[in-house]
Amino acid sequence: MTNLNRRRLFGLSTAAALGALVSACGTGSADSGRPQGILRFGSVAGAGSAAALDPHGSLFNESDWLRHTCVYDMLATTDEQGNIVPALARAWTPDEDATRWTLDLRDDAVFSDGKPVTADDVLFSLGRMSELAAENGNRLGLVDVEASEIVDEHTLTIVTSAPDAELPLTLAFGTFVVPEATTDFAQPVGSGPFTLAEMDDQGANLDRSETWWGEKPAVARVEIRAFSSPQALASAVSSAEVDVAASVMPAAAESAEEGTAVHVRPASECVPLLLRVDTAPFDSPQVRQAVKLALDRQALVDQVYLGYGVVGNDMIKYDEPSVPEDVPAVERDLEKARSLLEEAGYPDGFDVVLHTTTAYPAMLPTATVAAEQLAEVGIRVDVEQHAPEQYWSQAYTVEPFTVGYYADTSFATTVRQTVLSSAAFSETGWKDEEFDADFAAAMSETDEEARLEILHQLHYRMAEEGGWVVWGFGDGVDLHAGHVSGLPAHGNRYDLSRVTLEQ
Structure with a gap:
């Protein structure tokens, strides 16, 4: 397998990226003074106070990305080494000039309402991304939704407007899949590793999904907390308000108190x-x-x-x-x-x-x-x-x-x-x-x-x-409590389904 294939062409999973972080949050002991089975994850709400509900729109906020990655699946994702690997799409095959790609979807993925994820849902989600391209930075790249077509319930052909030999990279970046015809995202229905329990402008609580197709997340609940300033975020770990403070300023690592671990993601x-x-x-x-x-x-x-x-x-x-x-x-x-x-x-x-x-x-x-x-x-x-x-x-x-x-x-x-x-x-x-x-x-x-x-x-x-x-x-610099492990080794995509909490 070539270097690019190892590093890039086998998928980026939303849950996988989040899971790398959550695997560090297993269960806590009764006398530890911290919640059992709950990962408290803090980040800065850097793009205004209002949470972005639409996963296909403007997302310039780490808290929003993290929440959507927990709730929704993507077609591809990344593994712990940063390689692109399958997620909802089990495999993808291009034609000779890389303008038509056949995607084989998982047949065991279901939404949180119990309905199966189908090619109709995927094509609908891609269509919404295309319609909102001006808001989402054209995350869909060269995908021509109008020319793309459904082959059967778990197969579709994605057509690009020009040759795109690196389409899997696009599939692994924000291709959040929602049920066909969804227009209201206040109560999100996704097929990701977690389901939304409640949320407000200060954060969101998510419960482990019992129907997710992937490996069972190590924590039962994730509490994503948005902080208004990097300083407040950094101090939240030492005060035991959160277990992880993501993407803090380097000064916070320099002044981290004893008992607070520093996790570095090189050149991220x-x-x-x-x-x-x-x-x-x-x-x-x-x-x-x-x-x-x-x-x-x-x-x-x-x-x-x-x-x-x-x-x-x-x-x-x-x-x-x-x-x-x-x-x-x-x-x-x-x-x-x-x-x-x-x-x-x-x-x-x-x-x-x-x-x-x-x-x-x-x-x-x-x-x-x-x-x-x-x-x-x-x-x-x-x-x-x-x-x-x-x-x-x-x-x-x-x-x-x-x-x-x-x-x-x-x-x-x-x-x-x-x-x-x-x-x-x-x-x-x-x-x-x-x-x-x-x-x-x-x-x-x-x-x-x-x-x-x-x-x-x-x-x-x-x-x-x-x-x-x-x-x-x-x-990338993260602060975390000593009982957390499984943070991502690279990049900025946290896969909370992989993070664990030690006893």
């Missing part, structure tokens, strides 16, 4: 600076290069992530097979940066606004530290902070200088979301017909080695020509 997120190449001053290649050379990338990793991370060299992914191995380091060179600015017509530098938010903890510190560093070459940055619920529609892809965020999406998915859309909606406004053609060729190439060779070159082109300044990758 990226918070790049985004320069729109179609807007001054970043329409100048010299200016873009000056920004890249003006940054002290190791200092950014040290200050933003307190060393919990690695330096980036403008490749938008870190450890995917698509990333070339011989990526040259981008060394800081203030003298050359000043020279490039003068060459571009800015001998005295320029003033610019850098837009950011607190939707994810590293976004505001990134803007603050980058502004200080850029000032050394005459780029005078005014940092403007937006409310999380407004940032993604009012600043991101709109303003010429913003802070972005990447986590679990693959390179192919990220390219589709941030490059191949119209320039007006592209993150950096960068468009190139040759790039688009080469990407399409890669997606039609079913031979993995040949496909990776093309993707390697596309990484280089984005780094050299585009407006992505990927200065580093931050580790």
Whole structure:
């Protein structure tokens, strides 16, 4: 089996991603002072106070993702090593040019109301995702729902609008399956490892499903608690309010009290600076290069992530097979940066606004530290902070200088979301017909080695020509009580069906 197949092409399960976390929450003893069989999981509600009920709409909130992953199944998921593995879809087979995929569904999956999961439910769910593409970041990618068709009760053919040799990656990212004709999600009916008992804006309680097709979750109940600030979340573990505090700021790990364990998921997120190449001053290649050379990338990793991370060299992914191995380091060179600015017509530098938010903890510190560093070459940055619920529609892809965020999406998915859309909606406004053609060729190439060779070159082109300044990758940092085990070893997808609690 090839490397990409091992890592990517055998499925991402919603329950599997959540279960890796929940396996750490088994049963507690009567005298332990903690609830028996209950996993209390805390995360920051970073995108506004209201919980998102629709699993196919806008989900920019870790608490929402976690809840939906507990309640709903996806077509594919990831195992503990990050490989894509089957979930509701037991297997998938492409045709020669990867435009028609046959999906064989499980015949033992049932919804929480007792009804079986069928191909009709899957196609209906994909249709809703397609209809809400503008809200969900086009999570469905190239899937052409209208052209797709049901073969029988547990088989369907998924058609893509263009060749897509990495469709399984799409199937493993937010393809939440709901019963056909569902329009009200206040009382969700899913086929996942847990069922919703009750919820409000502060969190949700979920009970273990006794009808889930997968391995029985280790905990009887999950309590997902949303916190308004990273500081409050971090302190909740030491005060025994929660068992797990997910994705805390690195400072919380540095100051963790005795008895609190620190769990690290290496290089699990990226918070790049985004320069729109179609807007001054970043329409100048010299200016873009000056920004890249003006940054002290190791200092950014040290200050933003307190060393919990690695330096980036403008490749938008870190450890995917698509990333070339011989990526040259981008060394800081203030003298050359000043020279490039003068060459571009800015001998005295320029003033610019850098837009950011607190939707994810590293976004505001990134803007603050980058502004200080850029000032050394005459780029005078005014940092403007937006409310999380407004940032993604009012600043991101709109303003010429913003802070972005990447986590679990693959390179192919990220390219589709941030490059191949119209320039007006592209993150950096960068468009190139040759790039688009080469990407399409890669997606039609079913031979993995040949496909990776093309993707390697596309990484280089984005780094050299585009407006992505990927200065580093931050580790995911979780705090947890000593009785918790089974947290994910990578990425940001928590599979609570796998987490266990020791006695």
